[in-house]
Amino acid sequence: MKTESMAEQLELFGCIQCGKCTGGCPVARKTELNIRSLIYDMLVEPEMDLKAHPELWDCTACFTCVERCPKDVRPAELIIKLRGQLVESGRIPETIGTALNSIFRQGNPSGMAREDRAAWANGIPVKAAQEGCEILYFVGCIPCYDPRVQVVPRALVRAFTAAGLDFGTLGTEESCCGNEVRCMGEEGLFEMLVEDGSELIHSVGANRLVTTSPHCFNTFKNEYGLDGVEVLHYTQLIAELIEQGRLDFSHPPNLPGREAEGKIIVTYHDPCFLGKQNHIFDEPRAILKAIPGVKLVEMDRNRERSLCCEGGGGRMWVEGTNVEERLASQRVHQAVETGAEILAVACPFCLLTLEDAVKVQGLDDRLRVMDIMELVDLAL
Amino acid sequence: MKTVIPVENGDTLVAVRGFLKRLLEAGVVDAVLVPMETPAGAVTPALVSDSRLLDAANPLAPVMGLNAARVVGPVSIREPRGKIAAVLRPCELRALVELVKLKQASLDDMVTIGVDCLGTYDVPVYEVMRADDGVDVAAYLASAQSGELAPQDGYAFRDACQMCEKPHVSALSSGERLGGVEAVVTLELFGADLSAGIPVTLPDELAEKLGLTDPSPGPSPARRREIIEKVIAARTQVRDARFAEMDRRLEQEGIEGVFAACVRCHNCMTVCPICYCKTCLFKSPTFDHEPLQYMNWAHRKGAYRLPADTMLFHLTRLNHIVLSCVGCGMCTSACPAELPVGRVFRTIGQQVQAVFDYVPGGNVEEPLPLITFREDEWMEVGEE
């Protein structure tokens, strides 16, 4: 692959090789991925052999490198572009191909049927946004289909209803937002999703759009260009409802099977797409602090220094080059160190990866991973 | 004090002349500036020092050939000057106030004698009336009592008079303003039976000098007010209809459409009491263009109206005087192309005056809007 035009297009020439990108990269420490060195290659070598870089699929698109770069170079975008080259030439891991194919055909990466997309809401009345509503609730692929995550949209619907919001969902018409598609380098599919998605969203006429996942939130907010629609992550909306007094907690969360007395000690894990990439740090914490009986403690690595769970950037569908050391495992140990009994998350991917890590690390009896909405739901 | 100038044999004009003569004879003033009938019968202002000649004075003649505020300036502006009494209609008084602000006239040693106005004719109309049917003065003056101000059959009042909603005067000393234009002495025609007497309000001191010591009730203030309100209501209706029509025309045709037939004679500027410049900017070297310049303009637009800058002249004149425009309508009277100059100026004028909450001719103490400012006004302007 020729380097010059891409280096120019991505403005890599601003790079001063300070190494903050690679220094902050959570996977650089365990794999061959060195984004700074890739940039250097792009700048000084006329050609790059992409075959020599299987570690390109290690990137979780956490964007720490972008957050740290002092020269406004966007290192992660280089990885996305290089992946794009691989996608174009068909040199992609098989599992990634399957996920992309499923998104193209069924609108979700998990190979599930489109007509089952609204099944999570069985038994709960949810208005169709197409009838018109003030707030469009975008549920997202994983929350729609994954049995572990489905509790989150259900909890959200209960909370929205309790607060008297006029909201609706797109039902089975909802399709993948494309955030991961873009991160995996499939630009063409992403553009198609943006085009169809934008049209569908605008047709509803809602002036606010709220998402379950920080990934959907990020792409709607920063990639879609939805004029006239305010894009919110659910933590922002819930925090706003609490602030306005429209959500009242009646009691501490009724945690099933909890024997301990006293305050429930909770620590919070900042998802990359909400925190580092969109600087939403305070709202999730405000919600946790508002729940009666909850005591929030912080891990040393919090907010801008949160550690990626390794679920983003397509990594839900590809293992990466080092399967032994998992960041999620480190993360759950850090959570245990705080003395917390609950590791609260605000992202479907984090929920799955961290809960998995708790099991693998045998910490089931010391730590539960719960979405913030689960705690909210149990306290309403 | 309020009193009544007695009228004998129903001859109101003789009573007015007598009153003016007494001003001279009692030494109150050195001269009276008043419309006079020339031997040929035309009416024109004159500065009269010989009281005998006041037999030709006719301030009640229903004709207005110029706004007399224009001639008050030259006789009053500089020291030394004599004492003058000036007999003026409301629109002339208002123009005078503006000219005082513009330092083109002075009220020092000036006795303004304001006369309620029953409406006036343009000079050519008046001349035809005199020649053909005669002017029915008795009927004209009688209309003051009823407030049914109508022109003589077959004739029309000046355009500006038809829509004049400030036809009355108020004495500076009276305390009861009725919103009229202020003068030192006021001859209050509205509501009065002028064949019996002319109600007048004047300072006590002056009344004493003139021997007008007999306070007479005249018509009740309520009666006068009622008639004035009636006149104003009728005129306002006309005015508003014309404003609306002119607004429409300006919006549709633009001022360039309304003034399309302008011949650039500058008559409107010449007769305007407010246009006080010695030499109009448009007659000054600033607008002396080079032949090459005309050629350039002709090339630029393909054709170029001559004289050049016709609309610029009108818009600039609006800029210069519209805030002070008192609506006397002399411009309309003077326009050979019969353009509705006065209507345009009044229509635009009332909108611009409203922006600055400014009433031209109201009060000599109130500064002209464009030479003053407040720091904290229109704070949003310029910050967008």
Add this chain to the structure above:
Amino acid sequence: MNNNAFEPKIVAFLCNWCAYTGADLAGTSRIQYPPNVRIIRVMCSGSVDPTYVLKPLLDGVDGVLIGGCHPGDCHYQSGNYKARRRIIALKQILKSAGFDDDRVWLRWISASEGGRFAETVTKMTEFLKEKGPNPMRREWAV
């Protein structure tokens, strides 16, 4: 008329101390703006005679910008306050007389607001593009 092809012409009267210096700063800061504006330097916004604004408007210029110091900052104490009244009166006259008074913009731009100057020109250019050419451009009988 295809408005995309239409390039409005703007004449700007800028006060020497604030707006003109602000335009200089836009230059030294290399802030790009559309080339549609032609600047005439005057000493103070308070010296801008409405006739100077009317003349180009009647000749067909698409917009006139008058730039002065922010209130309180006039190099000559109060020129901008007087300009404000004068331009307000002018705009009302234009409006009442059937012109587009929004072709005339009065803006306060300080010597340190190079960005604001560029932004003002950009906004005004876009606004006038949207609005279309001054009809006076084609009318010869004015």
Add this chain to the structure above:
Amino acid sequence: MESQPRIGVYVCHCGTNIAAMVDVEQVAEFAATLPHVVVARDYLYMCSDPGQTLIKQDIQEQQLTRVVVAACSPSMHEPTFRGATREGGINPYFMQMINIREQCSWVHTDREKATQKAKALVASAVAKAALLEPLEDREVGVTPGAVVIGGGVAGMIAALDVADAGFPVYLVEKSDHLGGHVADLNRVFPTLESAKELIEPLIKRVQTHPHVTVLLNSQVTGLEGYVGNFELQVTNSKSEGPNPKLSVGSIIIATGYDIFDPRRKPELGYGQYPNVITSLEMEHRLATGDLTVDGRSPQNVAFIQCVGSRDAQVGNLYCSRVCCMYTAKQSRLVRELLPQARVTVFFIDVRVFGKGGEEFYDETRAKRVRYRRGSVSEIYQRDGRVVLVGEDTLLSRPIEFEADLVVLAVGMEPRADTATLSTLFKLPRSADGFFMESHPKLRPVDTVVDGVFLAGCCQGPKDIPDTVAQAKAAASSALIPLILGTVPVESATAVVDADLCAGCGMCVDVCPFGAPALDPLWGVSRVNAVLCKGCGACAAACPSKAIQMQRFTPEQIMAQVDALME
């Protein structure tokens, strides 16, 4: 009455500053076709000696009566070209400048349109030039004395130079003491001299100088007047009494800088971990000699450079210019105080360009301070120690570096009150937020406001030698009007054509300076040229244009407008 004007037009390339975006040859060719233009030239640098000579020669050889220069802003070179015009032998006010650099080549990217615009601007300047009238230079007396704002090194040096020249100086300092940031330092590079020994004699000299009045706890809150005669309102935060008004001829701004607050780089953990400190805090520790952390001598000391500098994330694109050197200094002092400790400096580039800088850096490394290339991406805590996470870019390897003391080499930022002063003095700021000099190369201490000069870090980060050099430069510039005793004032004033004047007095009403007055005898306006500041408010108010502003007459302005319409 003169015959037809003969105009010469001079289009400047300004190197490539103009020529790269404007087709200057084409502009000159176009200018030659304009009415009254007898010669039109383009030249590489019109302001250079040969450029000016072109103008002078043409005036003489071609009998030019008017000169038009299309170049940079008149605020740059109007005096230059007036001078050349005068030397050519005609009245200097027969020169008209037009700005095709700041208004054209620097702000547009379409060469064709920029050239088109430059042509229009030149046409308008030519149209105006044809109508120019000669003027005489005028000047006014100067109030002897200067105000210096800021009592740091820059302010004190500048104040002393002005005072030593025999003029009274008011030194206005916001805090309750003199000395600025240098007073907080321990030793200074590259001499390792004690900062105290440097600053204290300076403070003493200032305090005892017979011509210097020090106003502590004071701020300038109001400004009136112009070069030669400024009046400053000073507010004292500690006193209730009447605030002094200072009348002076020139002003030097030396307000200094703020130190970058590393809390704005939260990933570095400053404010969270007690063993992450700023370089300024390190100065205090070095001054006391106490480097212990939790009572223990640190074994591993790390320095991180470029904190808050060269960093788009915090909006500071510039290099703070001193951090490399003070880091070399501090790291070396740490090595001397703690001979057993390992001292590591994380850097991106090492910039030690000052006199003696490279030599100092060499010695520092010789003293076993270890320089590792690669900036630190984040810091977190592990077992009571802080861990620096980054990449050693020379090893191409991500690293975790445990340290027990971390020093953040924080840079400089514009002072928080820069905006307030900028508004008060009408001083523009450059993109970095510091006060902007008139010209980065040729007028580095001047500002766009005549009589106001810049010294020290208020203009941009610099070290002490550079600060002192600039302070001395500012002082000598500020002394020029004081020594001359007069300053030129606006030559163009309002003039009245008594034949046109109707004596309405509007010009009198609108003039804030009382320049026009009505002649009691003739009732026409007369202008007192001494009082006239040349704003032109009177001319705008006059309906007949009986009063006009020289150089901005209605004929000239309308000719300009008309030329722009072509």
